[in-house]
Amino acid sequence: MRKYLLLLTLSAVLVAVAFKPVRRAYSYAFGQMAADRQRLRNGDLIFQTSKSEQSLAIQLATHSSYSHCGLVCQQNGEWMVLEAIQPVKFTSLRKWVIRGKGDHYVVKRLRDADKALTPQAWQRMLAAGQAMLGRDYDLAFGWSNDRIYCSELIWKVYEQGLGRQVGQLRHLRDFDLSNPVVKAKLTERYGRNLPLNETVISPVSIFNSPELVTVLSR
Template sequence: MAMIRKAFTTILILVLATGTLAQKVAPVNTDIQEGDIIFQVSQSDLSTAIQLATHSKYSHCGIIFKRGDAWYVYEALQPVRYTPLQEWIARGKGKHFVQKRLKDAATLLTPGVVGKMKAIGSQYDGKDYDIYFAWSDERMYCSELVWKIYKGATGLEIGTLQALKDFDLHSTAVKQQMEQIYRGHIPLDEKIISPVSMFNSPLLITVASK
């Protein structure tokens, strides 16, 4: 009997220890769904200009999709591509991110709709990053990619389009970037969807932040 008690105690200790270890190494967020939109602060001069012009610290975003058994972020970087989720998070400033989800995701983001989102997104795969922030489909910038995928698949507009002239273009960093990009021919009436406009959309809820 004493040997049985000792064996039981040993097993109990191992179970508790394993559980504790599992808690330590478990991912920060296991609540992930296809179609979630994830935001971060990218580390570049262009990111700084975007932050200043939009008055937001978030300068980059993408859509989370599953490929096989792994999670990826579909993003417009250079070029438009799928990036493993953990690699995407690690690339951001301070590894900070905010993950958001459509409020009615359980109803609206059916497997068929998610499949449509991926199909719409596939037409942009491999396209160059759009440093001109133009509203054509020839090139893509991050929030444009996410906006167009959602609009095409669900009919919803995540965030409000604005004209370039509606942003704060007065800081030195913004002016320098604008000059490098447009060479004095700034398309002030070009419509743009900013990361912060999507971030603040009332259609989304925050499901994780780190």
């Protein structure tokens, strides 16, 4: 009996030691996020490396690790991310962050946000975003408003609500479509008829916009 109790005690100690770094890292990550919330503003743009099935193809085609993005806003005292997944919706910042690879995220903001993002301007942007709530995710990356993908959503919110075009519009043919992973995903989506002239806005195009500055990188 004494030997059995000793084994139980030893096992408990080993488990506690094994999970201590995890708890510490978990506590640090969310403690840091709590501090980061104090630096956020309505209208900030947030980027991450998605763990979705199509993420690798997007990274390869655009030569960037950032494959998903959203619009930061405060709702009833809680920081949320307006994003185009399935469907377009608001997601809590915490849930959004932990869905990305390594919990890594970057937040960007207009260089002239103090002047341009007035409360009235933000309300126009928010209205533009809310008008797209519930729309299906656009697997074909078309430019119509019937279906919406992530970078298209935030580009159109800025264009419609603020009259600003954040990120350079391109065409599908402008991306690197040579990798087998990209080719397979394109064939899955379009078959043999690739819409090479389709207007596209990628996460990295917005990320690299000279109109934006980085305010957070975790």
